Amino acid sequence: MSRYFQPTRISFGAGTLNNLAEIAKPYGTKCCLVTTENADPLKPLYDRVKALLEAGGISVIHFDKVEPDPGSEMLEEGINLIKENPVDFILAVGGGSSIDSAKALAFTYGLAEVDWQSLFEVYDSPFRNPPRPSDQCLPLIAVPTTSGTGSQVTQASVVTHAGEKLTFYHEAIFAKEAILDPELLLTMPKGLTAMSGFDAFTHAFESYISMNGTDLSRMDSLNALRLIFKYLPVAYNEPDNLEARMMMSLADTMAGKALSNGGAEAPHPLSELLGSYVQVPHGQALAIVYPAFLKASMKKHQADYDTIFALMKEYSDFLTDEQDLAAAIETFLDLIGLRRDLDSIGVTDEIFEQINAHPMLDHLPFGDGEYLRGILAESRTLEK
Numbered sequence: 001m002s003r004y005f006q007p008t009r010i011s012f013g014a015g016t017l018n019n020l021a022e023i024a025k026p027y028g029t030k031c032c033l034v035t036t037e038n039a040d041p042l043k044p045l046y047d048r049v050k051a052l053l054e055a056g057g058i059s060v061i062h063f064d065k066v067e068p069d070p071g072s073e074m075l076e077e078g079i080n081l082i083k084e085n086p087v088d089f090i091l092a093v094g095g096g097s098s099i100d101s102a103k104a105l106a107f108t109y110g111l112a113e114v115d116w117q118s119l120f121e122v123y124d125s126p127f128r129n130p131p132r133p134s135d136q137c138l139p140l141i142a143v144p145t146t147s148g149t150g151s152q153v154t155q156a157s158v159v160t161h162a163g164e165k166l167t168f169y170h171e172a173i174f175a176k177e178a179i180l181d182p183e184l185l186l187t188m189p190k191g192l193t194a195m196s197g198f199d200a201f202t203h204a205f206e207s208y209i210s211m212n213g214t215d216l217s218r219m220d221s222l223n224a225l226r227l228i229f230k231y232l233p234v235a236y237n238e239p240d241n242l243e244a245r246m247m248m249s250l251a252d253t254m255a256g257k258a259l260s261n262g263g264a265e266a267p268h269p270l271s272e273l274l275g276s277y278v279q280v281p282h283g284q285a286l287a288i289v290y291p292a293f294l295k296a297s298m299k300k301h302q303a304d305y306d307t308i309f310a311l312m313k314e315y316s317d318f319l320t321d322e323q324d325l326a327a328a329i330e331t332f333l334d335l336i337g338l339r340r341d342l343d344s345i346g347v348t349d350e351i352f353e354q355i356n357a358h359p360m361l362d363h364l365p366f367g368d369g370e371y372l373r374g375i376l377a378e379s380r381t382l383e384k
Contacts, residue, residue: 021056028088150256
């Protein structure tokens, strides 16, 4: 038996943010807004969000301490804020870090204290659903301002704890509502467009080849890939192209739905492991390990890779004489400025040895330690 679950109501289209108060009203009259620092260039957006809510009779407290790779210590500040100022729902406005932080606040609401290690151990799988840690978990509304993480439609939250990037999962942290407004993406810089767009690609790709994928999730994967191959280069080169931004927002969301039902593959834990040792954006870390991963896994997934390669040739206009998917993805990464290696992000010999010795590499379900360490070794230096 196959299953597919996606409970998030999605509102989309240019200007959809203007309907925020109407969308939020069923969830109560007191909101905690979760964002990065309330400063330019995003302060006008945050002010607009608060004005829309307050005009609809919804009071707002603003937690604006989110940073990239949100840490448990920072989240404790948010948890304490809503203990002292009880709210009815959480609203995340931002990228994956803001939405993941909001999920953590919503999921742990009502707990006297949070045992982070237990949280990661008990809620360690997207395909199991143990009892919630609290009977007061809050509803979440997500307004993404990037198009890549898919967090607005997944049951996962990535948190840095004790120096490691870890993930917990539960159906209760699916957003109740997601608002996709492509106008919010028009100010994304080229680098962020590339990294978030490639993150969406990996979600669609890995969920398609995953052993947990289903016919329904794979349809989401393929539809997302079609849009990414066609529109990510456009969004990268024409940042103010509203159609490309809308299509990438839809691709991101379809890829997120596929990921929440099919799961990821080896590149995701490898990229999170890298992020525990060096400061590197998640999308860039994925781009670094992907060519080696594709070469190492080609025989295992040959039929799926042929399908995706054919799709890429049909929906992109940047391929020339590439002979297989691995070569095509290298061309794609060159096109969007993400073709790099581990050396270029500061992975020294000493750091590489520490990464290589991490016990996680011997306990992942995607391959043995030799296979995974081989991908990392192949990612160290680009071929000249």
